[in-house]
């Protein structure tokens with residue numbers, strides 16, 4: 001057994017990776033808090049039944065941990081289902097709307113045949129529970145755009161769709177063609193639709209649906225020309241109100257929100273009932289899905305013993321693609337912070353005084369300072385200076401056996417003053 005390697009699909013994050021991930025998470029967390037969202041932490045392990053209840057994932061895609069006598073447990077593949085469960089069962093009586101946010105790892109089995117074996121991913125996201133109107137949809141979309149802007153993603157756009165409308169427009173297709181058209185749309189495979197042995201009128205309809213992508217008002221107009229049922233018309237009207245509100249906001253803040261309406265956007269999770277969206281990076285480094293989400297108005301009811309549901313909407317940002325996109329810019333830290341001080345005991349009998357002085361430095365500085373103790377025997381002062389230089393430490397404190405302290409600055413870097 002190769003004990004020197006992590007299991008297939010697992011990845012270690014080394015200190016610089018962690019510093020960069022932390023930088024991104026801190027930016028996002030700052031935005032979430034400015035919009036009034038509160039932290040929630042749910043269990044990494046869930047009952048598999050709870051994970052699959054809302055259609056977020058198929059049972060065979062869940063990484064199962066063990067079968068105890070009464071329950072099959074699995075690692076969460078995403079957080080919306082867990083948060084819905086916790087909100088309904090553990091937070092009864094809270095006032096709505098409820099704004100929750102998280103940063104967590106999720107686990108998914110890699111799809112068969114995929115080149116990547118990655119099984120653990122990091123997400124930061126929000127869920128807005130108990131608000132069903134257009135304003136809630138717009139809040140979540142604007143919060144997502146704020147996250148992308150504040151973290152410094154240069155080129156991005158939002159793909160926006162309406163899961164209920166797409167689902168309903170696909171209803172005239174008999175099975176198994178409905179699923180095949182749906183999956184060809186999700187894969188952006190127009191040729192597959194052209195090759196389907198469908199009745200010509202149905203095939204034309206599939207191609208019209210496939211092509212419903214572009215400037216929001218143009219697409220809304222094209223859909224309006226289809227023969228719509230009153231329900232479909234209501235969904236389209238709501239989408240139009242959402243787009244209008246976003247555009248009014250854009251005009252008032254003098255910005256053009258990069259939104260593409262794409263009714264062929266199909267999310268992999270089945271729990272979505274209203275708008276669905278993806279944030280896509282359009283940078284030269286390639287197309288990356290930076291985040292995704294949507295409205296789910298039936299999900300919470302699945303966890304309520306009486307089946308009472310209330311609306312929800314949210315999104316998550318995917319930290320790995322976000323990290324890849326930001327790595328090509330200049331905003332992420334590209335080295336770890338160096339320590340400010342190296343405290344060097346003159347010999348074994350000076351070690352206690354060195355620990356005491358290091359403690360003073362750490363506690364008396366007004367802001368965070370990093371203080372290391374030199375653990376090597378000090379043969380010459382120059383060897384200690386070399387160790388400090390090698391570790392980019394700018395200040396040295398020489399501690400004598402009698403407790404006398406001498407300080408020295410070895411580079412031009414400005415560090416905090418010794419107390």
Ligand SMILES: N[C@@H](Cc1c[nH]c[nH+]1)C(=O)O
Nearest residue numbers: 078080293294314315316
């Ligand atoms: N949990 C979803 C994103 C989401 C959050 N809220 C609604 N949708 C995902 O992992 O893709």
